[in-house]
Amino acid sequence: xxxxxxxxxxxxxxxxxxxxxxxxxxxxxxxVSVMLDETxxxxxxxxxxxxxxxxxxxxxxxxDLEDQLMEKLRDTGFALQVDEATVSNQxxxxxxxxxxxxxxxxxxxxxxxKYVQTRATADELxxxxxxxxxxxxxxxxxxxxxxxxxxxxxxxxxxxxxxxxKRVAPQAQWTHCVIHREALASKQLSPELNKVLTDVVAMVDxxxxxxxxxxxxxxxxxxxxxxxxGVLFHxxxxxxxxxxxxxxxxxxxxxxxxxxxxxHMYDAAGKFSDEQILMKLAYLSNVFEKLNELNIQLxxxxxxxxxxxxxxxAFIRKLEAWGRxxxxxxxxxxxxxxxxxxxxxxxxxPAEEDQFVEMTSNSTLRxxxxxxxxxxxxxxxxxxxxxxG
Numbered sequence: 001x002x003x004x005x006x007x008x009x010x011x012x013x014x015x016x017x018x019x020x021x022x023x024x025x026x027x028x029x030x031x032v033s034v035m036l037d038e039t040x041x042x043x044x045x046x047x048x049x050x051x052x053x054x055x056x057x058x059x060x061x062x063x064d065l066e067d068q069l070m071e072k073l074r075d076t077g078f079a080l081q082v083d084e085a086t087v088s089n090q091x092x093x094x095x096x097x098x099x100x101x102x103x104x105x106x107x108x109x110x111x112x113x114k115y116v117q118t119r120a121t122a123d124e125l126x127x128x129x130x131x132x133x134x135x136x137x138x139x140x141x142x143x144x145x146x147x148x149x150x151x152x153x154x155x156x157x158x159x160x161x162x163x164x165x166k167r168v169a170p171q172a173q174w175t176h177c178v179i180h181r182e183a184l185a186s187k188q189l190s191p192e193l194n195k196v197l198t199d200v201v202a203m204v205d206x207x208x209x210x211x212x213x214x215x216x217x218x219x220x221x222x223x224x225x226x227x228x229x230g231v232l233f234h235x236x237x238x239x240x241x242x243x244x245x246x247x248x249x250x251x252x253x254x255x256x257x258x259x260x261x262x263x264h265m266y267d268a269a270g271k272f273s274d275e276q277i278l279m280k281l282a283y284l285s286n287v288f289e290k291l292n293e294l295n296i297q298l299x300x301x302x303x304x305x306x307x308x309x310x311x312x313x314a315f316i317r318k319l320e321a322w323g324r325x326x327x328x329x330x331x332x333x334x335x336x337x338x339x340x341x342x343x344x345x346x347x348x349x350p351a352e353e354d355q356f357v358e359m360t361s362n363s364t365l366r367x368x369x370x371x372x373x374x375x376x377x378x379x380x381x382x383x384x385x386x387x388x389g
Contacts, residue, residue, distance in 0.1 A: 002047045007057030017058075020049035069109055070136045072102050078138075079145030080111070081177075082129070082154065082161070084120050092116040094128050099145075108301055122153050126164040143169040149180040178308045179298050186291050196280045197242070200249050203260070203268055213263075243288030250285045250336050253278065275340075282336035290318075327373040355385040 006020055025044065033041035078100040086092050096111040114128050133140065146165050148154040154161045155176065162174045189197065207213045249256055257272030271277045297311050322333045331338040359365060359381065369377055382389025 007054045011058045017051045017054040020054050077144045081147040122161045140168040143172045146172050147175040149177050243292040246285040282340045286334040352387045355388045359385045
């Protein structure tokens with residue numbers, strides 16, 4: 001039992017099996033010999049903690065947990081959530097979670113994680129799923145729901161995995177993953193904002209992909225007393241990545257520009273002194289930060305569609321409130337944008353300054369301003385005072 005408990009902790013911490021014999025057992029003997037005596041410490045040597053033993057224990061624990069789960073699933077309805085993904089070492093994995101009713105409560109658990117040996121087609125994924133259910137004596141007629149992203153291979157109505165599951169489980173209802181839909185919507189940026197995002201990601205990847213640049217970057221930041229000594233790597237596959245990258249770059253924008261100047265990348269460095277670009281960067285960092293907060297709220301155990309719908313509804317209402325604040329010339333809802341707006345002075349040419357004096361002296365405009373939205377007001381200004389507009 002002692003070796004099983006140690007093996008279980010090793011598995012939970014994802015540590016090498018050899019750590020038991022090389023570190024845990026000697027450390028335990030040291031503690032017992034100090035706190036008790038050498039005789040008690042000697043008894044610990046009887047605990048089998050070799051590399052092979054720990055590996056067998058972990059497999060035994062895994063098999064036992066799977067047997068317990070199968071026992072609960074055989075005579076009850078269940079819903080599946082599946083996804084296919086390629087990990088960093090290029091292995092393709094097919095993952096499935098299951099939700100079911102047990103002891104008058106809803107339970108969730110990992111059903112399986114299998115390697116996809118060939119192409120990840122709908123037929124191949126269904127074969128993996130179907131074989132697993134047959135092997136463990138689970139019935140398709142008990143499958144009541146199926147959740148996935150919107151990829152054609154999985155969600156296709158005619159040839160996708162959804163269609164193949166419908167043939168054997170006609171009663172199963174398909175649900176398109178809420179987070180996947182929200183992530184797709186958040187990718188639709190205006191060309192101007194997308195240009196800022198693309199430029200920032202390119203500069204970050206330029207540094208992170210070159211170890212020497214990354215070391216020089218950290219050394220410069222430490223010398224300048226920056227709060228951070230590095231930038232975060234952008235990954236298109238991870239939905240939290242964009243928000244974190246943009247927030248970090250905004251925080252260290254001055255140091256970032258200085259580093260690019262030292263690298264003689266003057267065009268790129270100039271973007272970090274351009275007020276318009278900094279405002280867009282500030283705005284993007286705030287928007288993606290808010291999207292990340294929403295994404296995290298949509299994840300986790302014991303989440304249900306009504307709860308997720310409530311979170312989405314609340315976010316839409318927040319968007320409407322933020323829009324009203326912007327119409328009233330308030331950027332308080334966007335902290336980074338507000339910071340830039342407050343510290344960015346108007347830098348007018350003589351012609352612009354003349355128009356600015358005329359505009360601010362126009363009593364008609366002053367009367368019009370409170371009864372119009374900000375966008376309506378400035379569209380009107382643009383016609384009369386094109387340089388200021």
